[in-house]
Amino acid sequence: MRLGSQNGVKMGRKIIIVGGVAGGASTAARLRRNSEEDQIIMFEKGPHVSFSNCSLPYHLSGIVPEAEDLVLMDSPTFLKQYRIEARVNSEVIAIHTDSKTVSVKNHETGEEYQENYDKLILSPGASPIVPPIPGIEKVPVFTIRNVVDIDKLNKFIKKEEIKTVTVIGGGFIGVEAAENLKIAGFDVSLVEAVDQILRPFDYDMVQIFHKVMLDHDIHLIVGDKVKEFGNNQVILASGITIQSDAVVMAIGVAPETYLAKMAGLNIGETGAIETDHNYKTSNPDIYAVGDAIQVYHALTHTMTKISLAGPALKQARAVADHINGKSINNKGYLGASAIQVFEYNGASVGLNEALIKIQGIKLEYGVVRIILSDKVGLMPDAAPMHFKLLYEIPSGRILGAQAIGKGDVTKRIDVISAVIKFHGTLEDLKDLEPCYAPTFSTAKDIVNYAGYVGSNLLNNVYKQVNVDQVRALVENKEVIVDVREPYEYSKGHIVGALNIPLSMLRDRLDEIPTDKTVYFHCRTGQRSYNAVMALQNLGYNNVINITGSFLGISFYEYYNDVTLKRQPIVTDYNFN
Numbered sequence: 001m002r003l004g005s006q007n008g009v010k011m012g013r014k015i016i017i018v019g020g021v022a023g024g025a026s027t028a029a030r031l032r033r034n035s036e037e038d039q040i041i042m043f044e045k046g047p048h049v050s051f052s053n054c055s056l057p058y059h060l061s062g063i064v065p066e067a068e069d070l071v072l073m074d075s076p077t078f079l080k081q082y083r084i085e086a087r088v089n090s091e092v093i094a095i096h097t098d099s100k101t102v103s104v105k106n107h108e109t110g111e112e113y114q115e116n117y118d119k120l121i122l123s124p125g126a127s128p129i130v131p132p133i134p135g136i137e138k139v140p141v142f143t144i145r146n147v148v149d150i151d152k153l154n155k156f157i158k159k160e161e162i163k164t165v166t167v168i169g170g171g172f173i174g175v176e177a178a179e180n181l182k183i184a185g186f187d188v189s190l191v192e193a194v195d196q197i198l199r200p201f202d203y204d205m206v207q208i209f210h211k212v213m214l215d216h217d218i219h220l221i222v223g224d225k226v227k228e229f230g231n232n233q234v235i236l237a238s239g240i241t242i243q244s245d246a247v248v249m250a251i252g253v254a255p256e257t258y259l260a261k262m263a264g265l266n267i268g269e270t271g272a273i274e275t276d277h278n279y280k281t282s283n284p285d286i287y288a289v290g291d292a293i294q295v296y297h298a299l300t301h302t303m304t305k306i307s308l309a310g311p312a313l314k315q316a317r318a319v320a321d322h323i324n325g326k327s328i329n330n331k332g333y334l335g336a337s338a339i340q341v342f343e344y345n346g347a348s349v350g351l352n353e354a355l356i357k358i359q360g361i362k363l364e365y366g367v368v369r370i371i372l373s374d375k376v377g378l379m380p381d382a383a384p385m386h387f388k389l390l391y392e393i394p395s396g397r398i399l400g401a402q403a404i405g406k407g408d409v410t411k412r413i414d415v416i417s418a419v420i421k422f423h424g425t426l427e428d429l430k431d432l433e434p435c436y437a438p439t440f441s442t443a444k445d446i447v448n449y450a451g452y453v454g455s456n457l458l459n460n461v462y463k464q465v466n467v468d469q470v471r472a473l474v475e476n477k478e479v480i481v482d483v484r485e486p487y488e489y490s491k492g493h494i495v496g497a498l499n500i501p502l503s504m505l506r507d508r509l510d511e512i513p514t515d516k517t518v519y520f521h522c523r524t525g526q527r528s529y530n531a532v533m534a535l536q537n538l539g540y541n542n543v544i545n546i547t548g549s550f551l552g553i554s555f556y557e558y559y560n561d562v563t564l565k566r567q568p569i570v571t572d573y574n575f576n
């Protein structure tokens with residue numbers, strides 16, 4: 001619909017956007033790039049548009065010194081630079097699909113008014129879940145969603161008397177909050193109901209982050225739920241009571257669907273707004289993007305909720321393009337994400353073992369679990385990178401990957417993410433050409449090695465067990481051979497393991513039993529792989545590599561050894 005002309009500019013459609021941050025602001029900007037004619041009004045119920053949600057926790061540590069620094073663009077700038085009206089403190093309280101109008105409440109003046117639209121885009125996000133836990137009024141409880149929230153929390157905890165803070169929920173937001181509170185000097189507890197934090201990582205991988213939490217003196221409690229609150233106390237189901245001057249509730253988010261429901265829009269099976277592949281809702285003039293919608297998972301082929309900035313921004317661009325008649329290509333999402341926890345970085349994409357089990361996905365898959373140096377070992381900051389890759393059997397199609405280390409894990413997971421998008425296989429990983437210089441990586445990068453190891457496993461070239469199976473091997477008194485050098489063995493080894501260094505293996509073959517399975521390990525699994533291959537070539541068919549080896553075992557066992565006070569299966573750990 002053309003509406004005539006204003007200030008010499010031909011007037012086009014009137015497009016209204018609900019929500020003025022990630023999805024909303026991006027849609028608005030792209031709409032303007034697509035057309036100078038359309039009138040664009042963006043309503044935001046809070047006082048700020050276009051702030052960096054993802055940087056909010058970093059205000060607590062002072063890495064982002066001022067709360068206002070989090071705001072990337074204000075309403076006058078939107079108007080001047082883009083001729084977009086960004087109305088803050090303005091909540092859309094109802095959508096009237098028959099008249100194609102919205103009701104808006106101005107929270108500054110109390111005024112309510114209506115605004116008509118040709119196209120309406122919903123990007124209201126997701127709100128933190130705060131369950132009605134008994135006694136919740138007895139502790140100061142905070143959530144982290146926007147600049148107002150983080151400013152309020154930061155001002156509260158900076159009071160002299162605040163010493164202890166408990167974060168409830170070990171997802172990305174909870175972990176980042178805990179880390180930044182710790183850096184700020186607080187006594188921090190982190191409580192997670194399931195047996196691990198950061199569920200994009202499998203249990204075997206996430207033990208690295210559990211250890212990092214312990215190393216930095218965060219009281220991490222997993223597998224325990226908050227039962228109730230006392231006066232400045234968090235009381236867990238196990239009976240543990242944590243003194244808490246403040247509580248940050250970060251147990252998850254729920255899509256903001258109340259407007260959509262009121263307007264009679266379809267809600268999907270996940271509880272989020274249903275859209276088609278062009279992000280159009282069940283009403284032809286209403287689109288929806290971001291945390292409020294459900295999206296197609298490109299690997300599970302099911303609808304899912306993905307609360308991440310990247311997908312929200314891509315959907316925003318797609319909607320603005322679709323409204324302007326441009327074709328869009330919605331291939332679904334993989335949920336690629338990254339996190340830094342103190343000196344460690346983690347990144348993941350696609351399926352992990354837990355997700356496959358929880359969702360009951362009917363899929364035969366294999367696992368590559370390798371540890372390699374993230375750059376040439378001579379470089380002073382070279383560090384081990386722990387890498388896990390899932391591939392489909394028998395196709396070798398890549399299903400997902402996780403990487404944790406001190407170096408650039410995102411580079412590796414970005415590569416895998418691209419390979420998955422293009423339906424790549426283990427063979428494709430072998431063939432990839434990542435850029436290389438000693439300060440960045442190794443000439444054959446971990447993603448290439450993942451391809452080599454995976455295709456060996458797929459083709460039954462050798463057999464492996466993972467670090468999470470080693471405790472049972474030790475308890476069953478299986479034969480374990482440590483092929484590291486004696487000086488490495490003497491600093492810490494698996495209880496009962498026999499030390500036959502790779503350099504002496506061929507001279508000590510008589511010590512390797514032929515009548516039972518023999519498990520080999522070294523520091524990371526590379527030397528023991530060589531040992532297994534050598535023995536297989538000599539006719540042994542009873543040899544198995546322990547992937548991840550002593551470094552992986554040390555990380556895998558440590559947190560539970562310490563917190564459960566159980567008997568270690570190693571005489572000492574090695575984390576380097």
Ligand code: FAD
Nearest residue numbers: 019021022023045053054091092124125290291307308309
């Ligand atoms: P939002 O960006 O949340 O915007 C929705 C806005 O709509 C809100 O400001 C809300 O006030 C407004 N609104 C709601 N209802 C109405 C209404 N009726 N009228 C007017 N306005 C309304 N993602 C990553 O990928 N990486 C990260 O590292 C990362 N870190 C994060 C850290 C934190 C602390 C948080 C909170 C989120 C983080 N995210 C991260 C997630 C990411 O920010 C979201 O996925 C993304 O912002 C979703 O965009 P959205 O437009 O759907 O919602």
